[in-house]
Amino acid sequence: MNVTPNRRSFLIAGGLTALASTRAFGANEKIRIGVIGAGGRMHALLSSAEASGVPFEIVSVSDVYAPNREQVKTRPSATAATTHMDFREVLDDKSIDAVLIATPDHWHVRIACAALAAGKDVYLEKPVTHTLEEGAALLKGVRSSKQILQCGMQQRSWSHFRNAVALIQGGALGRVTQVRTYWWQNYDTNWVPKPIDESQLDWKQWLGGAPDQPFNLETYSRWRWFWNFGGGAMTDLFAHWIDVAQWAMKADEPSMAFMLGDNYVMKQWQCPDTIQAAFRYPGFDVVYEGMMSSSIDDGGLEFRGTQATLKITRSGMTVWHEGVKSAQNPVMKEDSFEDGTTTHMRNFFECVKTRKEPNAPVEAGVAAARAGHIGNLAYHKGGHTAWPANA
Template identity: 30%
Template sequence: MSTTRRTFLARCASGIAATTVAYQTGTTIAAKNDRPVFGLIGAGWQPETKRQGRGIAIGTQAASLADIPVICELDSVAADYANQKICGGNATIVDDYRRVLDSPSIEAVLIATPDHWHAKIAIEAMRAGKDVYCEKPVAVTIQEGQWLRKVARETGRVFQVGTQQRSEYDQRFLKAIAMVRDGRVGNLRRIHIGLGPGWKGGPFATAAPPTTLQWERWLGPAPLTEYIPQRTHRTFRWWFEYAGGQLCDWGAHHVDIAQWAIGQENGGPVSVGGTATMNQPLRGGMPTRSDMYNTPIEFSVTCNFPGGIEMLIDSTRNGITFEGDRGRFFVNRGTLEGIPVDALKDQPLDDDAMTKLYRGRQPTSHMQNFVDCLKTRDVPISDIATHHRVLTTCHLANLALRLGRTVQWDAESERVVSDEEANGLMSREYRSGYEIDSV
């Protein structure tokens, strides 16, 4: 590191540290030594639609439990809004996440950038000695998930993934898992996961980037391209360059619950295949146009798991249906319904059914679980190892649709069987200057 850069970072770190004192965050005031110190990386805010990004949501949750003296954001409008909304205007605003990682006062980071930045920032954060809470999906390729799991093991950092269905929504998802494992539908045969359709869009016109957004740095590891407004904010999800469409957005939540229920949270499917309506023609699994969304719109994917369990993932009503030889029930964020659910009134689950799933602890909020694990150094409820396995299923679904054929998966070696073209889509090239150091 050059003297100039070292001096610059030292000044930045001292500036952040100077703000790490007792101050108002939301409605809570607490002393520094009573609370952990977090840095928020990525906020998100669209004033024209009044839509908040996930960084605002998790930052607000964290502010009741931790101090947040610094916010990193490449959109100055979003940065200012997040500072006022979460920190009462008291945080330091920076536009380079490395300033957060280089600060010795920051103990953990909250990562809520677009998905294509997740792995790079999280890996560098863990190597800088920071614990990590990262929004899902944590990776845009299977290889990135492997790297994250590897670095988390090497560094021993606490890594919580933002799959809040493992903790929240009145614990109805935990109850659903407990019901399946308790045999309330008999022998499980089929799981139907509805995610709703992806978005259709394009062709879009290019434009000059707004002066409030650092477009080149927003692209980061992704290919350099002209600015199109629909590539940013919430619609980044419909471009493979930055995300994985509905299959990696909602799929990261619902496939997670389904694989946990069948005991495959550390395993995976044996085959994945299906059909989809795409936004544009693909060649070799890659987009052929730069002015249209390129992720699936309507889709139907069948994943076959060990034990003869079939998982159907499609673009119908959002939620999960568990089907066995003695009944079926449905769960989503708003309801848990079906005859086996009604039967719980007279035949309730064991009192400890939920705590057994929650690693022997009483279920709490997702952010509280993260903060608790910072103190105990326990594995959090949404750990990176199991999330990687779940997200692999989602990536394989996209991969099969992009190539237009069924793929056979070896979960032990984590390779597609006898299909090097498919294996080639498990990784990607990074733009010069934004590579990920996975070693």
């Protein structure tokens, strides 16, 4: 997020083989963490890490906005942490076991590959890629190393999502031919940008390889909705749900995508604020709808099967059986008892110690991001695309 690309960074992104972490951990020994990208999402991750119960300490913090760096240092686990604008100074610290990356999307693959090459395990926020082309580079970076990479798709560690997937794959719903996904948020009331002190921000470094442009608070604060830095709802929100759908249905990419979108309300954005999309998979379809100026119903999924329908949100799941009187429905219900990001961070830390495969491996992250990119490709091509694009 904070270094203009140079020959060294491109070599790293090209997949230099890393030396795996070989440190043996004692039962209560702290994992030494580096933080890269210290904004709001990182603070949520660190709160979940603290709630995980796994001992860790923050050794080093990198961000291009000085107040973000200093805010991390107020945490008990980071009082002795060093602060840096250049993320490579974090990676140069050989005492660090793992890094957490929560930068804007356009930095994800570059920093993750550099961290892997430096011998660090990685927790990488979703979407793990910013473009379709980056998927191959990230896969190579992970699988040519011996490092752990956990993708930030916390549903993979959330107990009721795991139980739902087991039900679907076990045939409890019958044949599932449609998965409905949706997400509504209200950026007018819930995501209003706060002014920042521009004198403490290195805007050029934040831009990285993106085209040069003047500082804009809307772009800096809501970067997900500008193509140079994010991919809108398809990669921010839909990426979570399509990952669950692909996981449950054992399919990793669509063959066709349709997408209608427009900026009906948020005229200052590049990415559409209102979306209707549909994706064709072998034997089933996935649909998505959402808008960014209405938050009623929030987000969730519905798996429609011939014998039952499973509805799931981050609060819990219900199963509704075909042919059962409504008074007896739902036939199954499970509420969430722990935030999935907490269990996801716990899983990552355990994998750092045991070297086991994490719950959200790189292949799942690349596939989820790819589906969102294909949706955006359809949008840019007038509403429809086949996949692969030349098919």
